[in-house]
Amino acid sequence: MNTVAREHRTPAGPTSAEAARLLAEYGPNEVAAQPRVPLWARVAAQLRDPLITVLLAAVVLTLAIGDRPDAVVIALVVVVNTTVGVVQEVRAEESVAALSALSTPRARVMRDGGPREVPSAAVVPHDVLVLGEGDVVAADARLTESAGLLVDESALTGESVPVDKAVSAADPDGRTVRSGTVVLRGRALAVVTATGADSALGRIAALMRPRPDPTPLQRRLADLGRVLAVVALSLCAAVFVLGLLQGQPAGRMGVTAISLAVAAVPESLPAVVTMALALGARHMASRHALVRRLPAVETLGSVTVLATDKTGTLTEGRMVVERLWTPGCTASVDGHGYDPSGRLLVDGSPPGPAEAEELRALLTATALCNDAALRPPTEAGGPWTALGDPTEAALLAAAAKAGLDPVDLGAAFPRITELPFDSVRKRMTTVHRTAGGGTLVCLKGAPEAVLTAAVLDETEEVLERARAASTRLAAEGFRVLAAARGTRHGFPAPAADAEHGLRLLGLAALADPPKSAASAVLADCVRAGIRPVLITGDHPATARALAVRVGLLEPDARSADVVRGADLGSGTVTDLTRPTVFARTDPGQKLEIVQAWRDRGAVTAMTGDGVNDGPALRRADIGVAMGRRGTEVARQAADLVLTDDSLATVVGAVEEGRRVYDNIRRFLLYGLAGGAAEILVMLAGPLFGLALPLRAGQILWINLLTHGLTGVAMGAEPVSPGAMSRPPRPPEQHVLGSGLWQRVLLLGTVVTAVSLGAALWARSDGRPWQSILFTALLAAQLGVVLGLRERLLTRANPFLPAAVLASAGLAAAALYLPFLRSVLETEPLSWGDLVGPVLAGLAGFVAARTQRAVARPRWTARASGRTPARPAERPVKRAGGTSLRPRAGTGMEPPPDDDAG
Numbered sequence: 001m002n003t004v005a006r007e008h009r010t011p012a013g014p015t016s017a018e019a020a021r022l023l024a025e026y027g028p029n030e031v032a033a034q035p036r037v038p039l040w041a042r043v044a045a046q047l048r049d050p051l052i053t054v055l056l057a058a059v060v061l062t063l064a065i066g067d068r069p070d071a072v073v074i075a076l077v078v079v080v081n082t083t084v085g086v087v088q089e090v091r092a093e094e095s096v097a098a099l100s101a102l103s104t105p106r107a108r109v110m111r112d113g114g115p116r117e118v119p120s121a122a123v124v125p126h127d128v129l130v131l132g133e134g135d136v137v138a139a140d141a142r143l144t145e146s147a148g149l150l151v152d153e154s155a156l157t158g159e160s161v162p163v164d165k166a167v168s169a170a171d172p173d174g175r176t177v178r179s180g181t182v183v184l185r186g187r188a189l190a191v192v193t194a195t196g197a198d199s200a201l202g203r204i205a206a207l208m209r210p211r212p213d214p215t216p217l218q219r220r221l222a223d224l225g226r227v228l229a230v231v232a233l234s235l236c237a238a239v240f241v242l243g244l245l246q247g248q249p250a251g252r253m254g255v256t257a258i259s260l261a262v263a264a265v266p267e268s269l270p271a272v273v274t275m276a277l278a279l280g281a282r283h284m285a286s287r288h289a290l291v292r293r294l295p296a297v298e299t300l301g302s303v304t305v306l307a308t309d310k311t312g313t314l315t316e317g318r319m320v321v322e323r324l325w326t327p328g329c330t331a332s333v334d335g336h337g338y339d340p341s342g343r344l345l346v347d348g349s350p351p352g353p354a355e356a357e358e359l360r361a362l363l364t365a366t367a368l369c370n371d372a373a374l375r376p377p378t379e380a381g382g383p384w385t386a387l388g389d390p391t392e393a394a395l396l397a398a399a400a401k402a403g404l405d406p407v408d409l410g411a412a413f414p415r416i417t418e419l420p421f422d423s424v425r426k427r428m429t430t431v432h433r434t435a436g437g438g439t440l441v442c443l444k445g446a447p448e449a450v451l452t453a454a455v456l457d458e459t460e461e462v463l464e465r466a467r468a469a470s471t472r473l474a475a476e477g478f479r480v481l482a483a484a485r486g487t488r489h490g491f492p493a494p495a496a497d498a499e500h501g502l503r504l505l506g507l508a509a510l511a512d513p514p515k516s517a518a519s520a521v522l523a524d525c526v527r528a529g530i531r532p533v534l535i536t537g538d539h540p541a542t543a544r545a546l547a548v549r550v551g552l553l554e555p556d557a558r559s560a561d562v563v564r565g566a567d568l569g570s571g572t573v574t575d576l577t578r579p580t581v582f583a584r585t586d587p588g589q590k591l592e593i594v595q596a597w598r599d600r601g602a603v604t605a606m607t608g609d610g611v612n613d614g615p616a617l618r619r620a621d622i623g624v625a626m627g628r629r630g631t632e633v634a635r636q637a638a639d640l641v642l643t644d645d646s647l648a649t650v651v652g653a654v655e656e657g658r659r660v661y662d663n664i665r666r667f668l669l670y671g672l673a674g675g676a677a678e679i680l681v682m683l684a685g686p687l688f689g690l691a692l693p694l695r696a697g698q699i700l701w702i703n704l705l706t707h708g709l710t711g712v713a714m715g716a717e718p719v720s721p722g723a724m725s726r727p728p729r730p731p732e733q734h735v736l737g738s739g740l741w742q743r744v745l746l747l748g749t750v751v752t753a754v755s756l757g758a759a760l761w762a763r764s765d766g767r768p769w770q771s772i773l774f775t776a777l778l779a780a781q782l783g784v785v786l787g788l789r790e791r792l793l794t795r796a797n798p799f800l801p802a803a804v805l806a807s808a809g810l811a812a813a814a815l816y817l818p819f820l821r822s823v824l825e826t827e828p829l830s831w832g833d834l835v836g837p838v839l840a841g842l843a844g845f846v847a848a849r850t851q852r853a854v855a856r857p858r859w860t861a862r863a864s865g866r867t868p869a870r871p872a873e874r875p876v877k878r879a880g881g882t883s884l885r886p887r888a889g890t891g892m893e894p895p896p897d898d899d900a901g
Contacts, residue, residue, distance in 0.1 A: 477545020
């Protein structure tokens, strides 16, 4: 039977009346409740965006000139954009509510002298919790009784190894349990010391305030909206004055200037952005990444730093026996997770008879001295799961790989009694009956508690060899257990006498192994210019060993290369952006690390799955949560949820984010070049004798056809083939940066020149020059949109050529349908008249393609002058894995602009 440690007489807990008083005093066990923001305030916040303000002004202007259809279109864009923003904001705030949902709906407490089940929210200080296997602890509490208590604290601390808790523990932390942790084994009584915001879970919740800063895309578009508002209004005022100087009526020029202002602003930009983000979110969902906030899609493309946790992200999240040591041999164990299929290998070959006998004896003892159980998959292809301590489950899986069946062993050697593991003895002993009537003693535990003369009847030479092997394995990041056995002729009395005179069987080295694709995924990140950083609550030696295995550190890395949380707390680490590996960190320190990178100008992505990761997920520009093993708190705090828990999915999401941003820049190049051309035509036309180059209705019709379906269809363009082979753009780069605004002016000038050229040719030949100018200007812009395609003949986005054909058809309708001709004041064109517009369309196409061909070598060869985070790194192949080393002299330079057309 399990022994029970007692501190004093079991408390009876408060009475129902006292509990009601305490509940009224302390409030329900809720955490970080936030006041609900009124709907009107949310809408007002969305409408304050500068670009939306410009669009609202455009609605007023179009209504003023009587263009109701265009006013409806622009107003619809405003409504859709505002609705999406409000919905995403409301969903993001659900992260706070998830903290309450983490606790079990019911908790067992001692009230009125006996156990009662109450809602978890009704637990108050001084309550006595009754804890058993599988319970989620409802509040912080101090143990008063315990028996073999083992608690999983990984959700709070990130530590993958469960923690023993006991009343007699020397460490005060060993005598307490914390809210949100899970009891894996044993039972206990504990007096509640803190609930709600005062608990460990509540303190983390207090850090999870809503993200105060807009995303990089929102900041860039806000800047662009301000610039467009000033430039467009200034140029349109110039057109108005120039018209008056040419003798045009003030009323006509006022309407024309207003129309030109509407045309100059790419009012479909929010629709293009929403379309691109929505398509990106859908593509990500098909790749096992669920987007909770649409702007996060674009932000992923600009990530420069990926801060990842260890357990379940880089590792499998399950303990596995990887090495076995016996006095006669050292063996490796392959396989994955708790799956019992695998092999034992000595120097890469199956063990010999003597070696196999030693290994089977070691694994027999660890399988008998074991309280866990393995469960086969519930569905085809599913994983094996475990009941009980993950370490003991890993030992059972290793025994099965050696051909041992735990059920058969239990039947052959039935257990008589046991001494459970506790934090003082640091070992577990079981006594079994043998077929001959004797007893078999099996023991396992920490090497320092087993490899002593008081327990083992071995020579000092054997003990020293075992201690050296244990030290070596621990330095490699393994959790090491020693095992021993002995036989007795009768039943030992007391049972503690069994822990003497045993024979050493060997050592088992366990680890949470890295996922098979972890090294390749990190190398892909580095190739894309993303700096990976490991932040974990695990032991420094474990963190260092994993970092070496996945290539974050060199094989000869020292323990000093891993920064501990204590170092951060003492202030000895002044630059938090220099280290690559952080261990033994708490939630607040994770926040500090992420914020340090953000202060440096980096765009950060943070992955996590536990409650302890929630604040950092919220603080990072992009929070990425694990969907399978992650807590609800992590999922609600994140912007992106991985349904397959694979870091490779993050890389795919980054690629999708870069596609979205490339398409937005491509649309800006196309839309602003067209708007610039329309303004230049209106400014330059009078200089060539074209008194009023275009009517107000003609300007709006061109704007509707170029910025409508055609512009929105650009948001669905496929990803650039080289998207993941270039560094991320600098976080401070303007949306028109890296030469894009020069390209806007160049293409705008070409479109202006060919359009005015067609009009002047038509006038000199006695043709309807204004209708030809109208058609040529529209055709040149449609030629540009086709020329900007990354892959000209791709079938990945059939909507764009279809939209171009539809726009061409509507342009023809403006020339040949009597109703539209009267509204737009156009004239029908003959086949000969169409030569100019056709040539203008070809010129726009050729200009866009030529610009790409000329600009690509210059952009590819250009080096950056600024490094927002750390120098980019490149993967270097070495024996045993991939190392990530700095690439000398190279920063995270701006991406080549061939991504934007």
